[in-house]
Each structure stands twice: as C-alpha cells, then as structure tokens.
Amino acid sequence: MATHIGAEISGVDLSGPLEDEVVDAIRSAVLRWKVVFFREQHLDHAGHLAFARRFGEPIVSPSRGDASPAEFPQVQTMVDRLELAGRYGQDRAQWRDRRRNSLLHDWHSDLTPWIDPPAATILRAEATPPYGGDTTWANLATAYAGLSEPLQRLAESLRAEHRRGVGYLPKPGPDSYLKDLQEQPVVSIHPLVRVHPETRERLLLVNPYYLERFVELSRAESRAVLDMFVDQATRPEYTVRFRWEPGSVAFWDNRATIHLGAQDREQLGSPRVLHRVMVAGDVPVGVDGTPSTAVAGRPLSES
Incomplete structure (x- = not known):
C-alpha cells in the first residue's frame, strides 16, 4: 500500500479455521510490512480471539471500559474512546483537552509504560462513519534507518522513561484519573533503539503518547530531542493511512510501529466502534543487549 509500510491481504476468511501455511504467510507479511489489512471480514468476539491466538497469547487490556464485553476479557471495545473518558467522569472534549499537550503526541504504540508491551494488535471495525476516522501507521525500522549515522549513535545511547498518564493536566478539585495515576503508577525505562526479537531490525522506539x-537529559533537552525523533518517525514517506469500513481488520506489529487515529469524527454524529485484541510481547532489548527495566507496575503478563 506504500513503499515502506502496509499491505492488504485478500482471499482469506479470518472467521474460519486457517491452515498453518496461511498463518505463516500472514505472520511473514506483518513482519515485512509492519501492518496488514483485511476487508469484509465477519468476525465476532470469539472468532477475533481465535484468530489472535494463532499468533500468540491474548492479554487483558488495563484500559478496558464499560463498553467492552464482560464475557471476553481479552477484547476491548472502543467507541471513539468515550468509554475511557466516562470511567473518569469526563466527556470526550474534556478528556482530550486534559490528556494531550501536542497534536503530534497522539502518535503512539500500545502500552509501552509496561515492561512487556504487546507484540501485536489486531483491531476490527464493527461500525464506522461514512467518512473520517482514518488511522495512520509509521514504520519505526525505516525511521531508524533514515537517520544520519551520528543521530543513530545518539539514539542508541539513550534510554527513555515511559509513564502512564504523561502530559495529563489535572482537573480542579477531585480528579479520579489523577488519583488512579498516583495510586497505580506504571513506569518503565526502555531503550530508544530496540532490536526486534524476530527480524533483528533496529527500531526507533519513540512513543510521544x-x-x-x-x-540523564533535562526536561528541556528531552522535549527538543523527543520532537526531533517524532518528526523523523512520522515523515510521510514512512507512513500508510487506512480508511475503515465495517468488517475491516488491521493487524500490526506493535514493536515496529506507532499509529495515529485522526480526530475528525466529532461533527459526523456517527460513532466509530472498534474491537481490539493485543498479543503478549516481551521485554525490549537495546543495541548493547541491555533490557528495559521496570520502575513501577506489574507486567502485562501478570495482569
């Protein structure tokens, strides 16, 4: 679908039993193209989980809201993120205003404050607006490879603190989200460049979310360095944009990508309902062989 990232796979029904050769072909495509897309799939929650299990062990998301199905704890239902804002007594506009301080900082890979972020995410669409609500992915391997050699060396020398709730502006008075962040902090120190455990590619693990x-850098230095590497990772030539339709499925390597959901749906009056399953990952390892370290919070594998 683009030079460096994204492929569409047709001729396969994800709701039925899949031959090992088909699973291997899908896995190879994900590793090569970082994100792959399927159209016109008819998956329910059970079928979604069964498909995910062919690629690893599904995990329970720590950010599930009331919209998610109780009988399928590994499935997280997202209705334009309203379910998470509602959990903390805020509407969507309040949540976005207090949760972000930069449009670029909406780019993210899933759950990197945990010591063992998911290896992959499989997202399926149940309902979509007639237009708007696209998602864009960026390839972190080409982002690293496209750096000059001096900046590659700088990136390889850096380790970054990933923290749940970064950038949140507390509400005046009682704030249940702030209370949750204080009582259940989740923090890990990851290398800025990790080595992919399967492809051995070097990945620019920049996650502004x-x-x-x-x-070892000051906050002012950190902001400047972070912005530089985010700009690099999100260069248009390293990205692919996908338009959702009911029955669409996106399957991406969470270790090798960051993604961004376009915030252009509020005026449409038609919600986007997506269901997410994430597959267990491992502890990132830097170029020098040093693994990430946990500062606070339990691993996702123990959730």
Missing part, C-alpha cells in the same frame, strides 16, 4: 523524558 507515553514518553516525556530521557534518562
């Missing part, structure tokens, strides 16, 4: 500072 959760990353606020680099170890």
Whole structure:
C-alpha cells in the first residue's frame, strides 16, 4: 500500500479455521510490512480471539471500559474512546483537552509504560462513519534507518522513561484519573533503539503518547530531542493511512510501529466502534543487549 509500510491481504476468511501455511504467510507479511489489512471480514468476539491466538497469547487490556464485553476479557471495545473518558467522569472534549499537550503526541504504540508491551494488535471495525476516522501507521525500522549515522549513535545511547498518564493536566478539585495515576503508577525505562526479537531490525522506539523524558537529559533537552525523533518517525514517506469500513481488520506489529487515529469524527454524529485484541510481547532489548527495566507496575503478563 506504500513503499515502506502496509499491505492488504485478500482471499482469506479470518472467521474460519486457517491452515498453518496461511498463518505463516500472514505472520511473514506483518513482519515485512509492519501492518496488514483485511476487508469484509465477519468476525465476532470469539472468532477475533481465535484468530489472535494463532499468533500468540491474548492479554487483558488495563484500559478496558464499560463498553467492552464482560464475557471476553481479552477484547476491548472502543467507541471513539468515550468509554475511557466516562470511567473518569469526563466527556470526550474534556478528556482530550486534559490528556494531550501536542497534536503530534497522539502518535503512539500500545502500552509501552509496561515492561512487556504487546507484540501485536489486531483491531476490527464493527461500525464506522461514512467518512473520517482514518488511522495512520509509521514504520519505526525505516525511521531508524533514515537517520544520519551520528543521530543513530545518539539514539542508541539513550534510554527513555515511559509513564502512564504523561502530559495529563489535572482537573480542579477531585480528579479520579489523577488519583488512579498516583495510586497505580506504571513506569518503565526502555531503550530508544530496540532490536526486534524476530527480524533483528533496529527500531526507533519513540512513543510521544507515553514518553516525556530521557534518562540523564533535562526536561528541556528531552522535549527538543523527543520532537526531533517524532518528526523523523512520522515523515510521510514512512507512513500508510487506512480508511475503515465495517468488517475491516488491521493487524500490526506493535514493536515496529506507532499509529495515529485522526480526530475528525466529532461533527459526523456517527460513532466509530472498534474491537481490539493485543498479543503478549516481551521485554525490549537495546543495541548493547541491555533490557528495559521496570520502575513501577506489574507486567502485562501478570495482569
């Protein structure tokens, strides 16, 4: 679908039993193209989970809201993120205003404050607006490879603090989200360049949604360095944009990508309902062989 990232796979029914050869072909495509897309699939929650299990062990998301099905704890239902805002007594506009301080900082990979972020995410669409609500992915391997050699060396030397709730502006008075962040902090220190455990590619693990500072850099220095690497990772030539339709499925390597959901749906009056299953991952390892370290919070594998 683009030079560096994204492929569409047709001729396969994800709701039925899949031959090992088909599973291997899908896995190879995900590793090569970082995100793959399927159209006109007819998956229910059970079928979604069964498909995900062919690629690893599904995990329970720590950010599930009331919209998610109780009988399928590994499935997270997202209705334009309203379910998470509602959990903390805020509407969507309040949540976005207090949760973000930069449009670029909406780019993210899933759950990197945890020591063992998911290896992959499989997202399926149940309902979509007639237009708007696209998602864009960026390839972190080409982002690293496209850096000059001096900046590659700088990136390889850095370790970053990934923290749940970075950038949140507390409400005046009681704030249940702030209370949750204080009572259940989740923080890990990850290398800025990790080595992919399967492809051995070097990946620029820049995640502005959760990353606020680099170890041994000041906050001012961290902001400048972070913005530089986010700009690099999100260069248009490293990205692919996908338009959702009911029955669409996106399957991406969470280790090798960051993604961005376009915030252009509020005026349409037609919600986007997506269901997410994430597959367990491992502890990132840097170029020098040093693994990430947990500062606070339990691993996702123990959730």
